Amino acid sequence: MVSEKNIRVKIDELKSSIGLLKGFELSIGKIVSEEWLEEVGPTQFPKIPDLREWDLKLLQRYKPFYMPFCDLCCLCTFGKCDLTGDKRGACGINMSAQQSRIVLLACCIGAATHAGHARHLIEHLIEKYGRDHPIDVGGGNVEIEAPITRLVCGIRPRTLGDLEEVLSYLEREIVRLLAATHTGQEASNIDFESKVFHAGMIDHVALEIADIAQISALGYPKADPEAPLVELGLGVVDSTKPVIMVVGHNVPPAAAIVDHLIENNLYGGVEVVGLCCTAHDVTRYNPKAKIVGPISWQLRFIRSGVADVVVVDEQCVRTDTIIEAQKVKAPVIATSDVNCIGLPDRTRDSVEKIVEDLVLNGQPGALILDPEKAAEVAVKTALLIAPKRMKFKALPDVSDIIEGAKKCRKCDDCRRACPNDLPVRDALAETLEGNLNALADLYEACVGCGRCESACPVDLPLHSFIVKAAEKRIKEEKYKLRVGRGAIQDVEIRKVGSPIVLGEIPGVVAFVGCANYPNGGTEVAEMAAEFAKRRYIVVASGCAAMSIGMYKDEEGKTPYEAFPGAFDAGGIVNVGSCVSNSHIAGAAIKIASIFAKRRLRANYEEIADYILNRVGAVGVAWGAMSQKAAAIASGFWRLGVPVIVGPHGLKYRRMLLGRKDKPEDWYVYDARTGEKVYVGPAPEHLFYAAETKEEAMVMIAKLCMRPNDTTRGRAIKLSNYIDLHKRFFGTMPDDIHLFVRTLADVPLTMREEVIKILEEKGWKENIIPDPTLLPRLVRKKAGE
Amino acid sequence: MGARAEPWQTAEIPGPKKAMIITNPQIVTALIRRSKNPVLIVGSMAPEIKLSSGDLVDYAIQIAESVGIPIVSSPSILKVFLDRGFKRVFGIPVVDIANRLIDVNWTGLEGKGQYDLAMFMGFKYYVCWLILSGLKHYSRNLKTISLEMYYQPHALWSFPNISKEEWEKNLNAIIKSLREGK
Ligand code: SF4
Numbered sequence: 001m002v003s004e005k006n007i008r009v010k011i012d013e014l015k016s017s018i019g020l021l022k023g024f025e026l027s028i029g030k031i032v033s034e035e036w037l038e039e040v041g042p043t044q045f046p047k048i049p050d051l052r053e054w055d056l057k058l059l060q061r062y063k064p065f066y067m068p069f070c071d072l073c074c075l076c077t078f079g080k081c082d083l084t085g086d087k088r089g090a091c092g093i094n095m096s097a098q099q100s101r102i103v104l105l106a107c108c109i110g111a112a113t114h115a116g117h118a119r120h121l122i123e124h125l126i127e128k129y130g131r132d133h134p135i136d137v138g139g140g141n142v143e144i145e146a147p148i149t150r151l152v153c154g155i156r157p158r159t160l161g162d163l164e165e166v167l168s169y170l171e172r173e174i175v176r177l178l179a180a181t182h183t184g185q186e187a188s189n190i191d192f193e194s195k196v197f198h199a200g201m202i203d204h205v206a207l208e209i210a211d212i213a214q215i216s217a218l219g220y221p222k223a224d225p226e227a228p229l230v231e232l233g234l235g236v237v238d239s240t241k242p243v244i245m246v247v248g249h250n251v252p253p254a255a256a257i258v259d260h261l262i263e264n265n266l267y268g269g270v271e272v273v274g275l276c277c278t279a280h281d282v283t284r285y286n287p288k289a290k291i292v293g294p295i296s297w298q299l300r301f302i303r304s305g306v307a308d309v310v311v312v313d314e315q316c317v318r319t320d321t322i323i324e325a326q327k328v329k330a331p332v333i334a335t336s337d338v339n340c341i342g343l344p345d346r347t348r349d350s351v352e353k354i355v356e357d358l359v360l361n362g363q364p365g366a367l368i369l370d371p372e373k374a375a376e377v378a379v380k381t382a383l384l385i386a387p388k389r390m391k392f393k394a395l396p397d398v399s400d401i402i403e404g405a406k407k408c409r410k411c412d413d414c415r416r417a418c419p420n421d422l423p424v425r426d427a428l429a430e431t432l433e434g435n436l437n438a439l440a441d442l443y444e445a446c447v448g449c450g451r452c453e454s455a456c457p458v459d460l461p462l463h464s465f466i467v468k469a470a471e472k473r474i475k476e477e478k479y480k481l482r483v484g485r486g487a488i489q490d491v492e493i494r495k496v497g498s499p500i501v502l503g504e505i506p507g508v509v510a511f512v513g514c515a516n517y518p519n520g521g522t523e524v525a526e527m528a529a530e531f532a533k534r535r536y537i538v539v540a541s542g543c544a545a546m547s548i549g550m551y552k553d554e555e556g557k558t559p560y561e562a563f564p565g566a567f568d569a570g571g572i573v574n575v576g577s578c579v580s581n582s583h584i585a586g587a588a589i590k591i592a593s594i595f596a597k598r599r600l601r602a603n604y605e606e607i608a609d610y611i612l613n614r615v616g617a618v619g620v621a622w623g624a625m626s627q628k629a630a631a632i633a634s635g636f637w638r639l640g641v642p643v644i645v646g647p648h649g650l651k652y653r654r655m656l657l658g659r660k661d662k663p664e665d666w667y668v669y670d671a672r673t674g675e676k677v678y679v680g681p682a683p684e685h686l687f688y689a690a691e692t693k694e695e696a697m698v699m700i701a702k703l704c705m706r707p708n709d710t711t712r713g714r715a716i717k718l719s720n721y722i723d724l725h726k727r728f729f730g731t732m733p734d735d736i737h738l739f740v741r742t743l744a745d746v747p748l749t750m751r752e753e754v755i756k757i758l759e760e761k762g763w764k765e766n767i768i769p770d771p772t773l774l775p776r777l778v779r780k781k782a783g784e
Numbered sequence: 785m786g787a788r789a790e791p792w793q794t795a796e797i798p799g800p801k802k803a804m805i806i807t808n809p810q811i812v813t814a815l816i817r818r819s820k821n822p823v824l825i826v827g828s829m830a831p832e833i834k835l836s837s838g839d840l841v842d843y844a845i846q847i848a849e850s851v852g853i854p855i856v857s858s859p860s861i862l863k864v865f866l867d868r869g870f871k872r873v874f875g876i877p878v879v880d881i882a883n884r885l886i887d888v889n890w891t892g893l894e895g896k897g898q899y900d901l902a903m904f905m906g907f908k909y910y911v912c913w914l915i916l917s918g919l920k921h922y923s924r925n926l927k928t929i930s931l932e933m934y935y936q937p938h939a940l941w942s943f944p945n946i947s948k949e950e951w952e953k954n955l956n957a958i959i960k961s962l963r964e965g966k
């Protein structure tokens with residue numbers, strides 16, 4: 001295959017009979033106006049080995065700690081092979097390589113999902129808006145429209161058509177990465193881990209191009225800190241109207257539904273409500289749409305019978321949707337080739353015929369791969385079926401619960417199947433005493449998976465029992481969420497760049513990812529509000545952004561009402577859906593590029609080194625569940641941003657942990673002198689699972705410290721760390737001496753107690769270098 | 785509920801190497817006695833787990849005191865130990881302590897060298913399951929005992945799934961025999 005580097009012919013200046021041609025670049029089949037004078041860096045369209053050296057540096061410091069989720073390998077017919085301890089499989093692989101291989105597989109699935117989604121979406125948008133439709137994510141406020149793509153691919157995409165070249169690159173790399181997982185390919189766990197990072201980087205590019213394409217073409221808010229507030233929660237849905245539920249991640253069918261309703265003057269009479277990321281994106285498209293909630297709300301909402309039609313697209317859609325929707329007599333429309341759910345392909349049939357089959361002939365659903373047609377069918381079906389269904393629900397009455405409780409065999413299989421070990425059986429038993437509260441109390445921590453029901457030998461609909469018991473509370477689920485704003489403006493970056501890099505804004509904390517929470521979503525909202533109050537910049541996306549909204553303070557305000565939406569100290573910024581995570585990575589990259597004027601184009605290693613050493617950003621995926629989340633996290637690791645997950649995140653089966661007790665691991669070069677300088681464990685870990693919200697919060701504050709912090713900045717970061725440590729753990733941290741470089745780092749108000757510890761620990765003063773892990777960035781060699 | 789050596793969470797199927805069952809509390813006492821440098825690791829759930837004479841933190845303290853060993857607690861419950869007057873406690877995240885326990889060169893929390901026995905209690909089931917899996921595969925010369933109420937197959941020794949009453953009886957018996965042997 002011809003590499004992207006080779007297919008372009010650059011013409012700086014060409015005089016010909018037709019006139020003067022300046023700054024043009026000709027690539028095969030197209031002419032791209034190219035005014036980007038920035039020199040191309042060393043790693044344009046990097047392949048697997050190109051950033052390996054950087055990965056090895058990170059992995060040398062942040063070593064993998066594996067917790068095998070399975071002791072065996074069953075990937076080929078030699079197996080199953082027992083890899084316990086130091087045993088090897090028939091192919092010669094050992095446990096560490098096998099674990100990292102599984103992590104790579106997960107990240108390949110994640111990256112392929114995002115790249116596949118990007119391909120699907122971009123092709124659709126090109127078909128609808130044309131190849132030349134300009135990329136515009138923030139008008140004049142956002143000059144660097146695609147920081148990740150510029151950084152990785154070294155190109156500046158100007159139109160939707162320009163993104164196709166990027167897609168081909170991503171697809172090629174994903175195929176290479178996946179190939180490495182075949183039996184008898186990669187042998188070293190560290191090389192697998194490097195490939196994991198590569199998959200993560202690829203994933204980030206996919207996120208970015210998908211989101212900038214939809215922002216540009218679909219008129220989403222463009223980097224708007226004051227994006228509108230939309231309604232959120234089960235209680236906000238107007239069930240007197242026909243309701244269309246959209247779920248998944250690919251917005252075109254949902255957007256077409258909104259268009260169809262508007263064009264036909266029907267929007268006032270029909271509700272469009274979303275779950276998961278399609279909900280984010282449909283509200284970015286039209287803020288009259290509503291959000292029911294995160295992924296875990298799927299079962300409870302379908303069973304409530306409120307949705308008259310269920311439209312599914314792709315990713316994180318429950319695979320039993322059709323069975324559940326049948327119970328409430330709601331037809332399902334599938335709209336994506338990656339999720340056909342066994343339905344007949346009706347793409348070529350007439351709208352009238354499909355609607356007739358769904359409304360009158362009782363067909364369970366239809367696969368319609370044309371978003372506009374799917375939309376028309378959805379609307380017409382909803383209007384006709386709503387009066388027939390009468391919101392037929394699959395939720396029990398209280399008497400059914402009590403009858404159910406009488407049938408219970410007390411086997412505890414429900415609890416043993418529950419991911420959160422919820423005491424379902426005990427709660428059910430209490431209903432026999434007329435007390436439904438114990439059951440209702442399970443609602444917050446219930447992730448709506450339905451495993452308890454599957455396990456129950458007498459087939460009790462236990463999740464529905466919980467939902468029914470919590471009915472009152474569900475009716476009050478009425479919140480606000482600030483619509484995903486997309487990118488961060490260049491002017492915002494200019495404003496906060498300096499205080500972030502110097503450490504005066506104590507950090508950027510991004511709450512991202514799925515809703516597989518250990519104790520419910522409120523914990524995420526509490527963490528976000530705490531850090532916003534402490535004047536960190538709080539960023540959010542995906543299901544986590546919804547969970548932040550599903551919370552009210554003493555004044556009855558949701559965090560999106562209580563805190564501004566600007567990328568600034570004390571703001572809570574919802575960037576949008578899963579693919580909008582790219583703007584979080586993009587903001588870190590833009591700090592290096594816009595504020596610090598580091599060369600961006602195809603210059604990955606230097607920018608990642610900058611971020612690792614200077615940008616105090618931390619990702620928190622408290623309910624991370626999916627392979628996509630794994631890929632997103634990996635992209636952050638390679639970029640030098642640590643990620644904290646909740647306890648379920650341990651099931652990703654490996655952490656990347658630093659050892660603060662090994663001083664030799666924490667040296668950097670001083671770019672001024674070339675000397676190696678000890679900078680302390682900042683940041684201490686790259687991938688870390690916390691057991692509790694409190695542990696996570698203290699770790700967030702700690703992981704925001706960076707070698708480059710000024711003394712003033714470090715003092716602010718330390719005072720947050722110490723304060724949270726004292727509040728939640730009741731003591732001073734025992735590692736403060738590792739983070740104090742000079743006495744000026746010590747927070748004034750804590751001077752006495754900190755100095756006492758420094759003395760006890762035999763602390764010595766150190767210099768604050770111009771930190772880098774890359775010897776080539778040293779301006780003067782030692783001894784010169 | 786009978787004593788079944790099955791994982792508590794149904795799908796957490798382990799193996800081939802699985803924990804031996806503690807059929808008699810004396811097994812634990814004997815393992816502790818034989819160990820040169822044991823440590824007790826207590827998870828964040830401990831204060832919430834109530835037994836008839838106190839919560840699991842109380843039991844952890846009694847065990848540690850009766851053998852004279854340190855406790856590593858999840859940082860978020862460090863305060864609970866300190867408030868109850870137990871000072872030989874280190875608040876360390878569970879992933880960090882596990883990551884140190886697999887390092888043969890680690891000198892321990894009190895500089896006495898790597899531990900040869902680690903006992904676990906007070907964790908979410910799946911957290912303990914995974915941490916013990918890491919230790920099962922990667923530690924050298926470390927024995928692990930789960931003192932949880934549920935079968936933890938990745939430990940070297942574990943109770944089967946037992947009732948709270950049985951669990952409490954066993955913990956009391958362990959404490960009693962440790963004290964007697966002191
Ligand atoms: S639906 Fe809720 S209660 Fe049932 S297993 Fe899932 S999380 Fe547990």
Ligand code: SF4
Nearest residue numbers: 408409411412414456
């Ligand atoms: S699984 Fe069903 S029968 Fe068994 S305890 Fe739970 S509710 Fe009762």
Ligand code: SF4
Nearest residue numbers: 319449451625626627
């Ligand atoms: S582990 Fe995940 S993907 Fe597999 S069945 Fe469970 S929820 Fe589905």
